[in-house]
Amino acid sequence: MITIKDIAKKANVSEGTVDRVIHNRGGVSKKTKAKVKEILAFYNFRVNPVASALAMKNKHFIAALIPEHNDSDLFWKSPYLGILKGANDVRRFGVQVNNFTFNQYDPDSYLKTFFSLLETKPTAVIMVPNFLKETKIIVSKLEALDIPYLFLNINIDGFNNKAFVGQDSYMAGYIAGKLMNLSVPKPSSFLIIQARHNIIKNNSISNRIKGFNEYLLKNRISSKTQTLQIDNLNDSLNTKEKINTYLKDHPEVEGIFVPSSRIYIVVNCIEASYLKNIKFIGFDNTPQNIECLKNDSVSFLISQKPFEQGYESVRLMTNCLTLKKDYLNNKIHLPIDILTKENVDYNERNEIVFESEVQKNNS
Known part of the structure; x- marks a missing residue:
């Protein structure tokens, strides 16, 4: 007996799409709906x-x-x-x-x-x-x-x-600390950039920072960390001025850790003269972050899937x-996935396939 799974495979759509067509729930394009109904009729499918x-x-x-x-x-x-x-x-x-x-x-x-x-x-x-x-x-x-x-x-x-x-946000931060130390192995200074709203509300962010610092501490790494708080990362003019002024006053900074998904904003705000001499590590494979990874502005992204x-x-x-x-x-x-420019295109394939299917069904 043919199943919904078989119908979905023959129509090249998801099982959920077939289910929506069978029960007339909507959310499926006319073209896809007609294709599924034709296959259902051919096999005399009955619920x-x-x-x-x-x-x-x-x-x-x-x-x-x-x-x-x-x-x-x-x-x-x-x-x-x-x-x-x-x-x-x-x-x-x-x-x-x-x-x-x-x-x-x-x-x-x-x-x-x-x-x-x-x-x-x-x-x-x-x-x-x-x-x-x-x-x-x-x-x-x-x-x-x-x-x-x-x-x-x-x-x-x-x-x-x-x-x-x-x-596991603590362990993700711990791994970020290890990656930063591998990227800048000599004693240095690392800057942690944090949006103020994250300081108030996001326990995951604080755990990442804790893990980052404790990697350096537990492994007796001589490098030190500093923290720069930004009121609103979306305020690009103020963010740009604050970060570049800080880097001018602290030339010892050789690594920047952004414990959120907004590292692309930080990278886009930093002047080219500072950008080429600093290693960056951030979180999440958003399109903007991936672009920074591929153009070598960011060394590593840590994905939380x-x-x-x-x-x-x-x-x-x-x-x-x-x-x-x-x-x-x-x-x-x-x-906890560590993403580089070489492997990022192979990450989250399930999401890419599903999003493509959703777009096709709605077209």
């Missing part, structure tokens, strides 16, 4: 009524609360796509996943979006705990309603989240709901 009834009986709604992405900050596009891929794969189990996005710099947007999410009466929530005060409000509401929740990308201790899916983070969070929460698996307070750490 298994028992399996369909079982899926409807066990209907679950997972809501994902994550930061929005835009052209200047594309990091959150990857977990978003990972969640979409997960949503396609778990729909057959009677699980529906909806994304709710908020402004990552605005705690009011975070809270307001959560209450909009809550109106949809979710069975479970996947969330990025972006602000501590507001996260306490959100979690207290979820626990009062007995709604299980999972932390994605950013972890905060002291909560009863089912699990955390993301990077954000697409897999999104996908894995949906898979885990689905298992929790449908198989009654308990992952309470488990930390699911994704591999």
